Amino acid sequence: MEGDSVKLLGFWGSPAVLRVKWALAVKGIECQYVEEDLSNKSDMLLKYNPVYKKVPVLVHQGKPLAESLLILEYIDETWKQNPLLPHSPYERAQARFWSKFVDDKCMPTVVAAFSKVGEEQQKAAEEARENLKRLEVGLEGKQFFGGDNIGFADIAIGWLPYWIEIAEEVVAINLIDAESMPKLNSWFHAFIDIPIIKELLPPRHKLLHHTKTFLQA
Amino acid sequence: MAEKKNSNGEVKLLGAWPSPFVIRARIALNIKSVEYDFIEETFGKRSQLLLKSNPVNKQIPVLIHGHKCIAESMIIVQYIHEAWSSSGPPILPSLPYDRAIARFWLTYIDDKWFPPLKSIVLGLDTEPIEEKLEKVREGLVLLEDAFNKISKGKDFFGGDQIGYLDIGFGSFLAWLKTVEVTEGVSLVHETTTPALAKWLQKFCAHDAVKDVLPPIDKLIAFSKMLRANVDLVINPK
Numbered sequence: 458m459e460g461d462s463v464k465l466l467g468f469w470g471s472p473a474v475l476r477v478k479w480a481l482a483v484k485g486i487e488c489q490y491v492e493e494d495l496s497n498k499s500d501m502l503l504k505y506n507p508v509y510k511k512v513p514v515l516v517h518q519g520k521p522l523a524e525s526l527l528i529l530e531y532i533d534e535t536w537k538q539n540p541l542l543p544h545s546p547y548e549r550a551q552a553r554f555w556s557k558f559v560d561d562k563c564m565p566t567v568v569a570a571f572s573k574v575g576e577e578q579q580k581a582a583e584e585a586r587e588n589l590k591r592l593e594v595g596l597e598g599k600q601f602f603g604g605d606n607i608g609f610a611d612i613a614i615g616w617l618p619y620w621i622e623i624a625e626e627v628v629a630i631n632l633i634d635a636e637s638m639p640k641l642n643s644w645f646h647a648f649i650d651i652p653i654i655k656e657l658l659p660p661r662h663k664l665l666h667h668t669k670t671f672l673q674a
Numbered sequence: 675m676a677e678k679k680n681s682n683g684e685v686k687l688l689g690a691w692p693s694p695f696v697i698r699a700r701i702a703l704n705i706k707s708v709e710y711d712f713i714e715e716t717f718g719k720r721s722q723l724l725l726k727s728n729p730v731n732k733q734i735p736v737l738i739h740g741h742k743c744i745a746e747s748m749i750i751v752q753y754i755h756e757a758w759s760s761s762g763p764p765i766l767p768s769l770p771y772d773r774a775i776a777r778f779w780l781t782y783i784d785d786k787w788f789p790p791l792k793s794i795v796l797g798l799d800t801e802p803i804e805e806k807l808e809k810v811r812e813g814l815v816l817l818e819d820a821f822n823k824i825s826k827g828k829d830f831f832g833g834d835q836i837g838y839l840d841i842g843f844g845s846f847l848a849w850l851k852t853v854e855v856t857e858g859v860s861l862v863h864e865t866t867t868p869a870l871a872k873w874l875q876k877f878c879a880h881d882a883v884k885d886v887l888p889p890i891d892k893l894i895a896f897s898k899m900l901r902a903n904v905d906l907v908i909n910p911k
Contacts, residue, residue, distance in 0.1 A: 508782060508816065520771055527777040534770035546756035550744045557746055558730060591730050 463488035464516040466502050468495055469659050470667045472616040473525035474513040479612045480529050482653045484536045488515075526556055529609060541609040555595040555602060556613035563588045563617065570632060571624045571672055582630050589633060593640040600647060611648055618645040619658060620668075627669050685710040686738040688724055690717065692896050694845040695747035696735040697886050701841045702751045702765055704882035706758040717899075718906035732910075748780060751841055763835045772824075773838075776831065779820050780842040787813035788846060794853050797901040803857065810853075810861060817843065818867040825869075829876050836880055844877045852893045 465481070465488045467474035481488055493502055493512050505514045505521035514521050515528045517535070522528050533541040542549045566588050569581035595602050595610065602610035618641070621632050635642040649655055687703065687710050689696030703710055715721055715734055727743040728736045737744045737753065744753050755765035767773050790806040824831050824839070831839035854861050864871040877883060888896075900907060 517771075522771075522774045522778070524778055524781055527774050527781065530777065531770050531774040534773065546753050547739075547742045547744070549756065550749050550753045553749045553752065554730075554744075554746055557749065562731070594730065 461518065462516075464491060465489070466491045466493055466499075466505065466514040466516070467512045468493050470664060471512055472620060473511075475616050475657065475659070476525045476612055477513045477515060477528050477532070478657050479615070479654060480532045480541060482657060483539050483541065483607070483612070484532060485538065486532070486536055526560070526613060529613065533609065541603075541612065543603065543608060551595065552602065552608060552610040555592065555610045558588075558591070559614045559617060563592070567617070567621060567632065570630060571628045578630070582632065585632050586634070586637075589641060590638055593638060596640045596644050601644060607648065607651065607654070611644075615645070615648045615654065618642075619649060620664075623661065623665050623668050624672065626665060627672050683711060684740055686713055687711070688713050688715060688721075688727065688736040688738070689734045690715050691888055692893060693734060694849060697845040697848075697888075698747040698841050699735045699737060699750045699754070700886040701836070701845070701882050702754040704886070705765060705836070706754055706762040708754070708758055708761070718903065719911055747845075748784075748838070748842060751838060755838075764837075765832075765841070766838050767832065775824060776837065776839040776842075779817070779824075779831075779839055782813075783817070783843050783846070787817070791846065791849065791853060794857065795849060795897055795900065796904050796907060798904070807857070807859060807861075811866075814862060814867050814870060818870050821869050821873060825873075830873065836877060836882065840873075840877055844874075844883065847874060847878060848887045848890060848893055851890050852897055855890060856894060856897065 506523040514523050566585040570585040573581050601607050618633055687699055720732055728745040737750045744750050790809040794806050828834055830836045862870050
């Protein structure tokens with residue numbers, strides 16, 4: 458019987474999956490987690506996400522949903538406790554804006570900074586730093602994007618500095634600089650210090666090994 | 675041409691008449707009967723107001739509501755749905771699952787379906803045009819299937835009323851038609867995508883839509899200008 462069952466198809470090393478895990482944890486929702494082997498995707502994954510064949514997929518009451526940011530919206534709309542999005546339409550628009558900015562603009566430049574070489578890499582790193590610096594606008598006068606407490610944008614964005622720190626051990630460039638991005642730096646450390654956030658982070662050594670393999674391929 | 679709706683200045687929309695992303699915001703404002711000042715940006719040049727109201731992306735559309743600036747077309751559409759919730763019909767579906775499905779297809783349209791169409795419009799030589807057209811057609815088949823499932827026999831993705839996904843997809847229809855004319859192809863057609871063909875007619879005739887979709891002949895002329903100035907499209911000043 459489906460009932461109120463929640464299932465999450467994921468991969469331990471996926472930031473998009475981590476977002477969903479964090480959101481479920483903040484809401485106190487128990488779910489059945491299914492680890493996918495991305496080199497040998499399950500029939501279930503292919504059935505539930507035929508368009509992209511990717512994780513995360515959230516299955517609630519037998520109905521599947523893909524794409525992490527919209528899964529976050531769904532979780533927030535379905536379970537009303539500990540709201541992720543703020544109340545006012547303008548603040549909600551800002552939270553959505555910063556989350557989208559990270560996916561559409563920050564991420565591609567960060568990935569390019571770590572995967573390109575030579576002059577192209579320098580240029581990508583410069584763009585990545587500019588984009589990361591822009592994030593500080595969203596933190597103006599606040600400890601978290603969500604204000605005094607973490608919210609939608611924190612959960613959507615909080616994985617990025619962790620991944621960057623680890624990638625910086627593999628590829629010798631520096632993207633997040635405590636001096637030129639003080640707000641971003643202190644936000645990130647406050648965020649991953651939160652117990653439910655910290656305990657769901659993929660282990661550093663495992664992610665480092667995975668990132669080395671990925672970047673050096 | 676762009677009509678200027680006078681208001682007490684409380685609501686402004688920075689945009690440009692050809693932009694599908696701007697059209698999204700205009701349709702949403704029309705659904706909610708919101709009066710607004712439409713401020714037309716000049717192609718290839720960013721105004722001071724744009725740089726001030728959207729310093730992060732420096733892109734249109736930007737909705738200025740009082741002192742608040744909101745950017746990103748579908749974020750603006752959601753804002754309009756929420757800020758004017760007591761005026762006019764809702765724009766987003768009421769159930770969380772239906773909202774999620776609408777958001778899913780919107781993301782697909784923006785991230786996967788539109789890029790090959792845009793590439794055709796701009797005349798980019800990244801791959802043969804036939805391959806781009808094939809991608810557009812494949813996407814339309816998926817969207818035809820999605821429409822049949824989501825509309826549940828009604829006129830629009832949103833049911834009886836146009837909604838989030840109608841706006842998100844429908845905003846591209848004038849450009850889709852432009853490509854059909856300039857390339858001499860058929861993309862949405864009653865034989866290949868019958869449900870979308872019907873939906874398209876109804877959508878384009880809707881009161882909230884008909885005055886903001888640009889005329890095709892104007893768009894064809896504009897697309898010629900775009901192709902001659904691709905640099906400015908990719909790297910605006």
